[in-house]
Amino acid sequence: MRHILFAITMLMLCLSVNGQELKVTGSRKAIRTSGDVLVFITPVASLATVLATQDWQGLKQGVFTGVTTLGVTYALKYLVKKERPDFSDNHSFPSMHTSVSFAGAAFIQRRYGWKWGIPAYAVSTYVGWSRVYGKKHDWWDVAAGAVANSGGGGGALLSAPVAPISLPARSQRNITCLSAR
Numbered sequence: 463m464r465h466i467l468f469a470i471t472m473l474m475l476c477l478s479v480n481g482q483e484l485k486v487t488g489s490r491k492a493i494r495t496s497g498d499v500l501v502f503i504t505p506v507a508s509l510a511t512v513l514a515t516q517d518w519q520g521l522k523q524g525v526f527t528g529v530t531t532l533g534v535t536y537a538l539k540y541l542v543k544k545e546r547p548d549f550s551d552n553h554s555f556p557s558m559h560t561s562v563s564f565a566g567a568a569f570i571q572r573r574y575g576w577k578w579g580i581p582a583y584a585v586s587t588y589v590g591w592s593r594v595y596g597k598k599h600d601w602w603d604v605a606a607g608a609v610a611n612s613g614g615g616g617g618a619l620l621s622a623p624v625a626p627i628s629l630p631a632r633s634q635r636n637i638t639c640l641s642a643r
Contacts, residue, residue: 490596497592501559504566504582511574520573531565534610548597557599560590560607 505528512520535558544555563586571579590604 493592494596494598497559497589497596500585500592501563501589503585504563504570507582508566508569508573511570511578517573523573524569527565527569528562531561535561535607538606538610544603546598547600550598554599555603556607556610557590557593557604558607559593560586560599560604561610563589564608 508524509521511517512524535556538556539553539558542555543552545552546554564583567579567582567586570582586608590608593599593604594601
C-alpha cells in the first residue's frame with residue numbers, strides 16, 4: 463500500500479511541475495518585452511527602405527523572404543514540438559522572433575550592404591538573447607532560428623542579389639526633408 467501511495471504522490475508531483483508555467487518578473491520581464499518590440503525593427507526597416515526608394519524588385523524579394531521565413535519556422539515548430547524552458551507550450555524550436563528578425567537583417571545586409579547590415583544584425587542578436595534571457599527559448603532554439611533564416615536556407619539567401627545596391631541620392635533628400643528644421 464505504501465508503494466502505491468508513493469507512486470501516486472510522485473506521479474502527481476511530476477505532473478504538477480510540468481504543468482506549471484515559469485513566471486518571470488523584474489528585469490527578465492522587461493528584457494523579454496523589449497525583445498518582443500524590437501523583433502519588428504528589421505522587417506519594418508526593410509519595408510520602409512524598399513518603399514522610400516521605390517525598389518519594387520526589392521519589395522518582391524522582401525515579401526518572398528518573409529513568406530519563406532514564416533513557412534520554414536512554422537513547419538519546424540509543429541514538426542519538432544520542443545517544450546519551452548518556461549513550460550508554456552511545445553513550440554520552442556526554432557525561435558520565431560529570432561527567425562523573423564534575422565531574416566530582415568539578412569535581407570538588409572544582402573540588399574544594401576554591410577553598412578546597414580551590421581546594425582540590423584546587432585538588433586537581431588539582442589532579440590535572440592532576450593528570448594533566452596526571458597526563459598522562452600534555449601540557446602539552440604535561437605541559433606536555429608538565426609541560421610535557418612539568415613543564410614542557412616531561408617528566403618533571404620534565395621531572394622537577395624549578390625551585389626548590394628546603394629540608396630539613390632534623390633530618395634535621401636526626400637527623407638531628410640521630412641525632418642524638422
